[in-house]
C-alpha cells in the first residue's frame with residue numbers, strides 16, 4: 401500500500417508486488433521527475449528476474465534500473481538529476497531465503513519471534529555519522545539532515561547495490577518501506593503495530609495510518625509479506641497477533657544480539673557529537689529536491705588561501721578522507737575583507753542551488769568591484 405501522506409501534493413513512491421518479488425522505490429527530483437524515476441525502477445521488475453542465481457539476477461535488475469533512469473535523465477532536460485531509492489526482495493523458495501537488494505534510505509525489516517530486525521543499512525549522511533559514533537541512534541532519528549542520501553539509482557551510470565541473502569523460516573514477516581514510514585515511527589512502534597495487527601492488510605493499514613497521525617510529512621509506502629511452508633500453510637488469522645508459532649526455533653537471543661550493533665559512546669563522544677551536530681546544524685537543507693546532495697547542492701566557503709570560493713557538494717567529509725564537496729571556482733576576494741554580514745553568508749556554508757550560489761558569488765564580486 402502507498403499513501404501520499406499529509407503534507408506532499410504528489411506521491412513519488414512506487415511499489416511492485418508480485419510474488420516472489422517485492423519492490424519499494426522512493427523517487428526524488430524536481431516536478432514529476434521523482435515519480436518517473438521510481439516508476440522506471442519498479443517497471444524493470446515487471447517481467448521478473450532473469451533465471452539463474454537470485455543474488456546475481458537481483459543485482460543485474462538493479463543495475464538495469466539504474467542505467468535506464470540515468471539514460472532517461474540525460475535524454476530529457478525535464479528529468480535531469482532525477483533519482484530513486486530501491487529496496488527489492490526476492491523470495492528464494494529453493495534455499496529458504498529472501499534475497500534483498502538495496503540502494504538509498506528505504507528499508508527492509510524482518511519480524512521473527514516478536515523481534516524486529518532491520519536488514520538494510522541506510523545510504524545516508526546521517527547513517528554514516530551514526531556508524532562513526534559521531535551521533536547517537538536517537539540523534540540520527542531526529543536529525544534535520546536525515547533526508548540526504550549518499551547513494552541513489554539514476555545520478556551515476558553505475559551504482560553499487562547492497563545485495564544480501566537472508567535465511568527465512570515459515571512465519572517470518574518481512575517489511576519493505578520508504579522513509580515516509582521510518583521518519584515518522586521508530587522501530588519499536590513499527591514492531592508493536594505489526595504484532596498487534598490481525599492480518600497483513602490490517603498491519604499495513606495500521607502502519608500507514610499511524611505515520612499519518614504522527615504528521616505524514618512524506619509519502620508512505622509499506623509492503624508486508626509473510627513466508628510460509630506450502631505444505632503447512634499458516635491458517636487464516638483471527639487472533640490478535642501476526643506472530644505465529646510456525647517457526648520452531650527460538651532465535652530471539654541471536655536476533656537481538658545481531659540487531660544493528662551501534663557504535664559505543666565513550667565519555668568523550670558527547671563533546672565530539674555536539675561539535676558534529678553544530679557543524680551540521682549550519683547546513684540548510686534545500687527543501688524538497690535535495691537527495692543526492694554531493695551532486696545537487698552548492699555552498700560558498702573559504703579556500704586554503706582565504707579566498708571566497710564556490711563548492712559543489714556538502715561541507716562534510718566521510719571516513720578515509722572522502723570529501724563530499726569539490727571546489728568549483730575561487731574568487732580573488734579574501735573572505736576577511738567582506739562586511740560581517742557578507743562573511744556570514746560565506747562562512748555559514750548554507751546549502752544552495754547552483755543558481756543561488758553563483759548569483760551570490762557574482763553579487764559579492766560586483767560589490768567588491770571585480
Ligand code: CA
Nearest residue numbers: 426579580618
Ligand atoms: Ca521519501
